[in-house]
Structure formats: C-alpha cells, structure tokens
Amino acid sequence: MRLDVVTIFPEYLEPLNVSLVGKARARGRLDVHVHDLRDWTYDRHNTVDDTPYGGGPGMVMKTEPWGDALDTLLADGYEAGHTGPALVVPTPSGRPFTQELAVELSERPWLVFTPARYEGIDRRVVDEYATRMPVYEVSIGDYVLAGGEAAVLVVTEAVARLLPGVLGNAESHRDDSFAPGAMANLLEGPVYTKPPEWRGRDIPDVLLSGHHGKIARWRRDEALRRTTANRPDLIERCDPAAFDKKDREMLSILGWEPEPDGRFWRRVKAVEE
Numbered sequence: 001m002r003l004d005v006v007t008i009f010p011e012y013l014e015p016l017n018v019s020l021v022g023k024a025r026a027r028g029r030l031d032v033h034v035h036d037l038r039d040w041t042y043d044r045h046n047t048v049d050d051t052p053y054g055g056g057p058g059m060v061m062k063t064e065p066w067g068d069a070l071d072t073l074l075a076d077g078y079e080a081g082h083t084g085p086a087l088v089v090p091t092p093s094g095r096p097f098t099q100e101l102a103v104e105l106s107e108r109p110w111l112v113f114t115p116a117r118y119e120g121i122d123r124r125v126v127d128e129y130a131t132r133m134p135v136y137e138v139s140i141g142d143y144v145l146a147g148g149e150a151a152v153l154v155v156t157e158a159v160a161r162l163l164p165g166v167l168g169n170a171e172s173h174r175d176d177s178f179a180p181g182a183m184a185n186l187l188e189g190p191v192y193t194k195p196p197e198w199r200g201r202d203i204p205d206v207l208l209s210g211h212h213g214k215i216a217r218w219r220r221d222e223a224l225r226r227t228t229a230n231r232p233d234l235i236e237r238c239d240p241a242a243f244d245k246k247d248r249e250m251l252s253i254l255g256w257e258p259e260p261d262g263r264f265w266r267r268v269k270a271v272e273e
C-alpha cells in the first residue's frame with residue numbers, strides 16, 4: 001500500500017518510522033511519502049491560510065497549495081505505477097472512523113491524507129478531488145484536535161496492522177473486539193501474566209484451572225461486564241442471537257433485561273433515598 005501525507009508539520013508524522021508502521025515500511029508492505037505543504041507556496045511568507053469568506057473567527061487553508069501538492073504527488077504516484085488513490089481527510093465533521101472503515105481502507109492500494117490546521121481547508125479542494133477519486137472525510141472521535149495530523153497517525157496504525165504480513169501470528173487480529181464479523185462486538189476483558197502473585201494480588205483461580213471451557217466462559221462474562229459498564233450502546237445494538245443462555249444469565253446479573261423484541265435494555269436502577 002502507498003501512503004501520501006501532505007501537512008504543514010511533516011515532523012509530526014515521525015512516528016510513522018516507529019514500531020508497527022515503521023516495520024511495515026521496512027518490510028516493504030507500506031510505501032510512505034510525507035510532503036510539506038509549504039513546498040507548494042510561492043510567496044515570501046509561504047502562506048497557506050487566509051481569512052474566511054463570510055467572516056468569523058480563525059483562518060482557512062487556501063486552495064492553491066493543496067491543489068498543486070495533490071496534483072504533483074498524484075502524478076508522481078501514477079508515474080511510479082500506483083493506481084486507485086483515495087483521499088482521506090480528517091475532520092471532526094467526518095464519518096466516524098471504525099474498525100469496519102479501517103478494513104475498507106486497508107483494501108485500497110493507495111491512500112492520500114490531507115491533515116489540515118486552522119479552521120480546515122477551503123471546501124473546493126475536497127469537491128475538486130472528489131470528481132477524480134473516492135473521498136473519505138473521517139472523524140476519529142467526538143473531540144476537537146488542533147489539526148488532523150494525530151488523526152492520520154491513528155488511521156494509519158489501524159489500517160497498517162490489517163495489511164497482509166504486518167502482524168505476526170502471535171498478534172493475529174481475527175478476534176479483535178471490533179472485527180466486523182464478530183458475533184457480538186464486546187469489549188475485551190482483563191488479561192494477566194506472570195508472576196502469579198504481585199503486591200498481594202493474585203490471578204483469578206479459573207485462569208490457573210486448565211479448564212478451557214470454564215476459562216472461555218469467564219472471559220465472556222468479564223467481556224459482558226466491561227461492555228455493559230463502559231459501552232452500553234454496544235449491548236443495545238447487538239443482534240439478540242449473539243447472546244446464548246449463559247450470556248443472558250450474566251446480563252441479568254449485571255442488571256440488564258430483554259425487551260419483548262429480544263434486544264437488551266438496561267434495567268432501570270431503583271432510586272435511592
């Protein structure tokens with residue numbers, strides 16, 4: 001997969017040299033090109049922003065540097081034999097970035113990221129490139145960053161680990177919590193390793209029992225416990241067929257009960273005096 005990133009802070013993308021993404025690059029699975037947007041400015045101050053039409057606070061990134069940068073890197077990529085680019089634009093008003101979208105992006109041969117600063121990029125840039133390639137405007141969560149670079153790192157890491165030959169067998173992602181095919185998208189429960197006792201804290205006995213059936217059930221119960229506590233929305237949107245009899249028992253213990261349609265809704269907690 002080829003990745004291009006255009007930014008006014010190329011050094012912000014240094015983490016792409018490290019760890020999993022760095023290894024994917026070293027192994028030739030990822031071909032990453034980071035570009036400085038200011039290379040496509042031609043005035044003394046390397047201006048990339050201007051005041052917004054219609055007034056209001058902040059500045060807007062100008063069309064011309066983005067257009068020239070994208071035209072250049074697209075021409076270079078095609079010249080090098082790449083095809084099928086898609087534009088990925090981080091923005092808090094984008095489509096939520098999920099594991100499902102990570103899988104979709106991992107199946108594309110070429111991603112071009114345009115992390116903005118200020119109040120974002122003049123809309124005509126996205127409109128222009130949307131006539132030439134798929135455009136994904138993505139939000140990595142409901143909070144406001146100062147710019148899109150951190151979102152590029154997030155999306156890149158989620159995508160890179162899905163590429164063939166990037167993850168080893170030991171860290172295979174077939175049972176990821178949010179894998180689209182998963183029966184129920186439950187959060188993972190707690191994990192433990194040696195030593196068996198640490199500061200007076202020991203390991204749940206069942207994990208030392210060697211009883212694989214009981215261990216699987218315990219893990220499932222802990223996953224249900226965590227998911228109801230931290231992500232009740234995941235339980236509510238679950239296909240009821242994803243819950244077996246033991247799941248229903250556990251959900252009941254956790255204070256959940258089925259609606260007539262089979263979907264789970266949290267039991268109303270008694271109001272305390």
Ligand code: JCZ
Pocket residue numbers: 090091092115116117118119120138139140141142143144145146147148149151
């Ligand atoms: C440019 N501020 C680009 C994306 N999910 C999310 N939160 N915040 C962003 C984001 C913020 C930005 C820019 C200026 C993306």
